[in-house]
Amino acid sequence: MSDDGYRAGAVDLLGILAYGALTAFERLAEDAQIAPTLTDKVQLATVAARQIGHFTSVSDQLAGMDVEVMAAMEPFHAPFDAFHGYTKPKDWYEGLVKAYVGDGFAADFYREVAAFVDADTRNLVHEVLAAEDLHAFIVAQVRQGTQNDPKLAGRLSLWGRRLVGEALSQAQRVAADRDALTSLLTGTVDRPGMDLAAISRMFSRLVANHTKRMAELGLQS
């Protein structure tokens, strides 16, 4: 950690992960409240609880770098709170699609950034992002829901488009505000990174993965 710029970028990545886990906890706990059955509630509550485990892991990693998790998260309150403020699910299905599409998009982005950090931090990022066992549950629920109510598919397709639009606009805001994080991607003289063409390919990958996820849900993107 001799490179201050590198260190600041890694702290930013961990700060995003920590705040992301905390807001995911809140959102999943809210979704659990409106779960149609107690079994569904337990599913969501279990995944919500796991977010706090992730938060604690990231917080410990930051502590090892002498950084307070509260301070590391602070720059990311505004973009996350704006994203969640603009994308409040109106029902159970919108909540599920948001968990699938929004978290999937964010996870892809974190993995892209993690390619440029040290092995320790990268392993932590992958560990935090590995727990995706809600996916089969969400796919089954959404497919069932749209089968029973054909109009729902159209509404959820629009919803998916809005989610990815908001996610992209908040990601751009973060990129514009946080030089340290951006320079993790672009690199420095001493540290290789992505050129503009590579960054544009990265965004293509993010959008392609989003399209794939919508298709898994049986929705148009």
Place this chain on the structure above:
Amino acid sequence: MSDDGYRAGAVDLLGILAYGALTAFERLAEDAQIAPTLTDKVQLATVAARQIGHFTSVSDQLAGMDVEVMAAMEPFHAPFDAFHGYTKPKDWYEGLVKAYVGDGFAADFYREVAAFVDADTRNLVHEVLAAEDLHAFIVAQVRQGTQNDPKLAGRLSLWGRRLVGEALSQAQRVAADRDALTSLLTGTVDRPGMDLAAISRMFSRLVANHTKRMAELGLQS
């Protein structure tokens, strides 16, 4: 587990614990939403997440007894939901006092019942009830709050009385409806239990502990 009556009582105790943990998760997650600071939010979210760990432990124990956790919890939906329905906290402090006083009362009651079950189940009950590290946090918050606003102490004292009143009335409902659970306490010909005098002493202990908890919060009971 040769004694069917005993087994049914133990399943009831575990069913109560499981549903209690699940509703505690929901309530703490709701309290976390209105936490005045992000640090407070993390505190509550962490304890909420731990409830799901408890739920999973109890659920595993029931599975080992060939009992589905959903079935074991079913008889206790009504009393828990009624308790929570009648005691909705109106603000942050009422939520904290409810977590302290309500969970404390419930924990005492579970421990009393656990004295009459097998060592395995008893250890699980004690393990689930051991994590009380929110207590110092709640005591500090409530004492600070009532210091800043003397009227708050009066309101919270009344609130504590209402909580224990509702808890007692729901506990009586459970006792009346669930013979297996009650007979854990009272015993059978082959299995020693409490006589009426001992049960009345148990209720005295529950009320005495409640009074002690209110005093710790700096509130009258």
